[in-house]
Amino acid sequence: MVKHIQRFEEQLDIYLRARFTLLILITQEEERALQKIREVCERTRRHCLTWDIADGFQRLVGQGPLPVARDPLTALEQIDHTEAPTSTLFVLKDFHETWANPQIKRKLRNLAQRLKFTKKSILITTVTSRIPEELRDESVIIDFALPSAEELEEVLNRLTATPGVKVNLTPLGREKLVQAAIGLTASQAQRVFAKAIVEDGSLDDRDIDLVTEEKKQIIRESEALEFYPVTETPEDVGGLGVLKEWLRLREKAFTQEARQYGLPAPKGIGLIGIPGTGKSLTAKMIGGLWRLPLIRLDIGALFGSLVGESEERTRRALRLAETIAPCIIWIDEVEKALAHGGLDSGTSTRVFATILTWMQEKTAPCFVVATANDISALPPELLRRGRFDEIFFLDLPTFSERREIFAVHLRKRNRIPEDYDLDRLAAASEGYVGAEIEQAIIDAMYIGFNDNQREFTTEDILLALSRQVPLSRSQRETIETLRNWLREGRAQSASFREVTEAETQFVPIQLDFKKS
Template sequence: MSNYAESLSHLDSYISARVPVIAMRTIEQQRALRLLRESATQSRRSSMPFWIYTRATGLRDLRTNAAVQDDRSLTGAMEFAAAQFGSRANATVVFVDPDQLDSDNPVTRHFAELARLADSNMGSMVLITDTPIWSGLQRLGMSLKLDLPDSDEMYGILSGFLGDHHGHIPIEWTEEDARSAAEFLSGVTEAECVNLMATVAAKGSIRKEDVRGLAQAKDRIFSDLTGLERVQLRQDDYTIGGLAGLRTWLRRKEQMISKDLRNTALRPPRGVLLVGVPGCGKSLSAKAIAQEWALPLYRLDMASIHGKYLGESEGRFREALAMADRVAPCILWIDEIEKGLAGRDDMSGVPQRIIGQFLYWLQESQSRAFVVATANDIRSLPPELLRKGRFDELFFVDLPDAQDRKEIIGIYYRRYLQGEPDTDQLDRLVDLSEGFAGSDIEAALRDVGEQALISGGVAELKDSYIMDTFAQVRPLSVVHPEQIEEIRAWGRERAVPAGRGAVTPAPGDGGRTRRIVFMDE
């Protein structure tokens, strides 16, 4: 049963039971009014009067839309309702988005009096609003929440739109494409869905690639997202080096993002947790995945979540996750997640409650928000976050081996020096960069690029300058070898390698394995 059909069933039962107050919460007024008209026009209710009040049109007959009185004020409509409830049975009056329903005030108390009057003569009052209703009024009746269209209802909306345009413009979509599009549009209103499809159709055709394009188009609907920062991606800006194990795993997950999972026990991919050595590209992986999957990227800023008032942090975090569900499909990037979830011994209990909210969302959310979380300080991560089933996988990001360093050097050499290193030079740079993270290699070649620009071109640089620049770098594996070794020892035992497998050791590493994930920025 779709959300619309379920809501219609509840509304029918409330009207039949002559519940004095029916509070309908929704942000889609037109959809709610269609629901009401469908219920009111049933043949068994032909003798029951229905009126509707809106600020723009005043009081009108719900079925015929004929004006009832010239007074368009809320007070006039409430006086009319009082007269009807007092003089006849089975009267129903609908009020659309009246003001000040969320607190104890003269308006809500007036509505409460109307509800008691309606109850005495089998009347019903329907309040359509997108805000909470004062509890004193709410307790006099029943509530009904009309949620956004689910995937089945969205599929019906899309099918109707495609049917209206069939024969007028070329349409390449199959039923499977329409089902995928319905999943992608989860979280938007019916009107927003129609507007998005109209924008697609305005191009003169509806192509296969428009299914994935809806994710980007949907992203433009939302602005000022609570706790979420939209990260803009540039075309061809994130080249992946190394990362063989993770890349293979991601290719399988990408297919699941757009699959129709309705008739399976499967759920959309939840995400990946990347832990490992700082500077090896964990954060850039989120950008690369969003670029490759052609999905919008949002960064969950944990710093903006925390507030100073009791319950403020938890509320902001809950809103951010709810918004992530709405904008899905998307990539949700949580950088250095351990900083936002730290403080397990905090006496306020805030970190523990935030962890609880996050774990529940990871476990229960059915949205197509793919989480890419990164962590450097593994010891700060709560153990329950690492349990299988929270994230789809936990990958360890290690220092690059010789083969990956060669690929990384080539990427940044082309970026900053607009050329290719010769074979001998490349081999020497690979040797000199032993123990470097990807960020160390980038920093060295950026310095070389700056000097080349000052000197008039790379041809003017002495080969020894490039070698000296690399030789002067002191990577974190040399500056803090104990810290790096601790991270690597943890990752080798507890996480899946993001790279190919065993590689050459870092300086002083005692022959242990090395693995890498690297994203070109």
């Protein structure tokens, strides 16, 4: 697979000058791809003809008579027999629809071999990366990248140059509007810009949010990627002091200043631990802290029923994520998403391998946050250094963390934490995770609400706590297995060292592994 080290125009020119005879261009943007091909051929004085099943041969660049062919096999025969006194490129549109025909595949292979001694080359445009095995050795596969910021700015300039269009964009607003459109095709961007103009009759800085919302809807159609709002802050997450400090040190990691200093962009973190300890909330908090888009990768949505469809969806989703970078890619409960028991003819294994390779080799600033509850289901290659900068373990909250968690959830419900006995609540909730503490407050609110809507009290929360059976008791063996994983030194604790004797008796491993 060819990577985008060079611009497409440079790649195409090099391949044609090197007499590569069969090029396969994977793109959803046929119109923009043809425009780029036309520019290359005009600049290098090559002839270019296109063919499709509806209109036959059409001339894109150059002059002269056109071959006549209404079916794919005849089109290939015409390419074989057409005299080409100068370099000629034949662009075949949607030719992947014919690949089920063995005769056409054989003819393509014959042509790819014979054209090496001519001035002719074939380029096939297709929306799918499923290439017949017979053609892989004969062809060069090129992924046509989504438009860059410069190309999107050209789209915007052409639209705003239209007579009657009012533009009230500041220079910074124009830059942000283009950045908001990154990740869209040129056609999608043009439609979004046009909608912004039509809605209020002009284009101004207020339309940035509109473009962002439209972009979210379009990307959501990819099925595997979903934007999440980034409203959470570190103040909304109780405890996890070590993890928060680690994140704050990297808050400016994606800035130009960091690049000039020589810092590489961080790759990501793994959040492993007990259910309900705030792993998903932490992923959302990172987006708010770093002010970066948070995108959830739904790996389950990558799987399709057709052969090769899952791998193609995976590559498309990862490419799309890179175009939005810098961003945060959140993979929730990764052990479930990447369960690959070999019962699907190896599809899960191939999808898993594609994601692992991308995590290792990606150069785009995509910070991966992978959360997991079941350590035993995680393949060891996922947790290897190089894919993550750090693996954090989220344990049962300590006394001070539970106190902070109570304060956070009381503030969220417009209560003053100082009106409650936080020390007493923290002591009574030993062994409870954050989600269980939050539920205890909600249950206490119901108690107060149904008692003539009086204000709920510390006693109400204590009563609600006493009625719960925390996970640390109901799933004692499972929780102990998870905590043994930290005891073995396989991850860094996400919390500060505990200092109270009572806590260390309940959580003995925290004295050894939690760092302040």
